[in-house]
Amino acid sequence: MNLRQIELLRAVVRCETTVRAAQELGLSQPAVSNAIKHLESQVGFPLFERVNNRLFPTAEARTLYEESEPIFTLHAALEARVQDIKENRAGHIRIIATPPLGYGVLPAALRNFLVKRPKVRVSFDVRRFEHVLESVENGTAELGFVMGLDDDRGLDAETFFTGNMVCVMRPDHPMAAKATVTPEDLREVPYIALEQGTRMGTIVRRAFAQADVPHRFSVEVRYCNTACVLAESGVGVAVVDPLSPVFSGHYDLAIRPFAPASRVTASAVRSRKRPISRAADAFLREVRLIAAETAAKLGPG
Structure with a gap:
């Protein structure tokens, strides 16, 4: 199986019909149907059950879908990096956070950061705890922000706020x-x-x-x-x-x-495999400042 075949398989699993998968991939419906039949012939076992014009993935197809997820996550990160290099966007940072920080400290820090650096481009996402750590680990995000981190998970972690529930x-x-x-x-x-x-x-x-x-x-x-x-x-x-x-x-x-x-901490996490950019480091400084101001307003905890 090559990357294109895996991409096609994943699209059909998500869409459940060859028509919608074809629209997503920019192909014709017959092309997708033929590709699936060819793939099933190639691997030697069925990938879908066909019921009332819908395709239901077999257990084997779902296994392939789940096992291929890291490949496409890394591929997306690589494509994003290539685009950054192509457009010469040295001032581009990707950050991700869990909701308590993504809807609080970070918007305030981001406002101050962009006032000082209006040309920097920022990709910002809010996700669940585990997804934040995975994104930083695989390079999809440069900095992650989480609450309640109880170990470093193989990442560099910096606690920038401590308080009580x-x-x-x-x-x-x-x-x-x-x-x-x-x-x-x-x-x-x-x-x-x-x-x-x-x-x-x-x-x-x-x-x-x-x-x-x-x-x-x-x-x-x-x-x-x-x-x-x-x-x-x-x-x-x-x-x-x-x-x-x-x-x-x-x-x-x-x-x-x-x-x-009940003590809780807020932490910034980064990969140990790669240094963060100067822009990301500058953003982290803004986060520290907002967190310190907030801690002062809340008083001793």
Whole structure:
């Protein structure tokens, strides 16, 4: 199988019909159908089951799809780098972050960065924790920003912010009258939890376990930003990282300390295989400044 054949296979798996795959690849439908038949003949086993003009990938086809993902990720990174060199864009950085940072610290840092360097081009994406680390490791992104990193995963990591999880609710919520909110307090009200298995969710569950309080919730969400939206809507009370409610200026939320104190860190990660560009280093300096200003506003944690 060559790269073009794998690309065609992946398109058909995604699109489920040869017509849509042909449109995506800029080919004719008969060309895609013939290519699939030729590929099945070449590998010696079926790749798709045909039902009502739709193609359903076999287990073997899905295996090939999943195993080929790193190849196309690297290929995309290489193509992007070639384009940068072709256009002589020395001032081009690619950054990626998890939502608490991608919707908070980084936009503020990016604004300051681009005011000083208006000609620099930036590719910016917000993804899940694991995807951020993978993107930095394979070179798709130059810098990654995550919260709750518990090991360096083979990457260079720099902690630029440390704080404690906080409790958020509508200003007119009874919990807003408390100086500090505890897991015991949250037993009495609708509680918005962070998803089990996520970094932030694990931190909060540890606090409940430490307080010997069962972790029961009304709603469970993956991201702190989602929890803030629901809390503002009056769905309940949430425990989130300290940055999400601070930077989301449209939220009308009361923010209270959460006890027991639950530490969380924000980190910048980069590859150990390649140095970052001067532009990326300059952006990281802006991130440090915004984080320091925010830490000062939040006070001792």
